[in-house]
Amino acid sequence: MTAAGARPLLEVENLRVAYGQVEAVRGVSLGVPEGSIVTLIGPNGAGKSSILSALAGLVRPAGGRVRLGGADLTGAPAHRAVAAGLSLVPEGRAILGRMTVEENLRLAGERRQPPGALAAAIDEQCRRFPILGERRGQLAGSLSGGQQQMLAFARALLARPRVLLLDEPSMGLSPILVGQIFEMVEQIHREGATILLVEQNARLALGVAHYAYVLEHGRLVLQGPSRELAEDPRVQAAYLGS
Numbered sequence: 001m002t003a004a005g006a007r008p009l010l011e012v013e014n015l016r017v018a019y020g021q022v023e024a025v026r027g028v029s030l031g032v033p034e035g036s037i038v039t040l041i042g043p044n045g046a047g048k049s050s051i052l053s054a055l056a057g058l059v060r061p062a063g064g065r066v067r068l069g070g071a072d073l074t075g076a077p078a079h080r081a082v083a084a085g086l087s088l089v090p091e092g093r094a095i096l097g098r099m100t101v102e103e104n105l106r107l108a109g110e111r112r113q114p115p116g117a118l119a120a121a122i123d124e125q126c127r128r129f130p131i132l133g134e135r136r137g138q139l140a141g142s143l144s145g146g147q148q149q150m151l152a153f154a155r156a157l158l159a160r161p162r163v164l165l166l167d168e169p170s171m172g173l174s175p176i177l178v179g180q181i182f183e184m185v186e187q188i189h190r191e192g193a194t195i196l197l198v199e200q201n202a203r204l205a206l207g208v209a210h211y212a213y214v215l216e217h218g219r220l221v222l223q224g225p226s227r228e229l230a231e232d233p234r235v236q237a238a239y240l241g242s
């Protein structure tokens with residue numbers, strides 16, 4: 001998966017997540033090597049968001065271990081996960097629609113950037129996503145779905161993450177916008193980001209990722225280089241509609 005001997009930047013070992021009696025994630029191990037895009041695909045309800053939520057410190061794992069750059073982050077609360085370098089772009093984007101674009105960015109960056117650095121960091125994101133720069137003073141709720149997804153990316157990138165966790169960035173967007181969002185994912189990756197991408201759109205995810213894991217009912221059922229998985233008859237039958 002990586003060069004011989006190299007440990008992945010993000011290491012997840014035997015992760016378990018439970019909501020009361022519901023076991024959503026039942027012992028998942030995966031690795032995200034530095035500089036790569038790794039995707040986690042699988043049907044609705046498989047446990048994909050639960051894995052990202054556990055990594056981002058939004059739910060406490062029921063078991064297992066999470067390491068980033070070798071440091072143990074298991075069960076770290078959200079602010080510590082962010083400080084350590086894990087930023088989540090959540091499913092459904094969680095934009096604050098009644099606040100402006102600028103306010104959304106400021107709220108996300110305030111606790112992650114030293115005072116003084118925040119304005120420059122926001123400027124940097126507005127250069128990266130020029131449409132956000134143009135709409136800085138507008139209510140975030142007035143942005144199109146694709147623009148809101150850009151805002152969600154910008155918000156996560158403000159923290160200068162070591163690994164960006166993307167939860168279904170294509171959800172609810174038209175095919176054209178989905179294409180644009182995936183181009184953006186590739187651009188962010190070219191600029192140096194390491195990405196763990198959760199997607200139901202397996203075709204697109206396998207197209208951009210280097211390595212892929214398939215999750216069903218809280219367990220990994222297949223994994224491999226994306227190009228190989230895309231050729232796998234089981235993946236084609238279940239996820240690629242062929």
Ligand SMILES: Nc1ncnc2c1ncn2[C@@H]1O[C@H](COP(=O)(O)OP(=O)(O)O)[C@@H](O)[C@H]1O
Nearest residue numbers: 019022024042043044045046047048049050051
């Ligand atoms: N907050 C929650 N409380 C109880 N059950 C949950 C909660 N979040 C998710 N689940 C359940 O956990 C399972 C996995 O959900 P989720 O991680 O959202 O899957 P996915 O992102 O792959 O669609 C599902 O059965 C879902 O109903």
Ligand SMILES: [Mg+2]
Nearest residue numbers: 048049091168
């Ligand atoms: Mg989900």
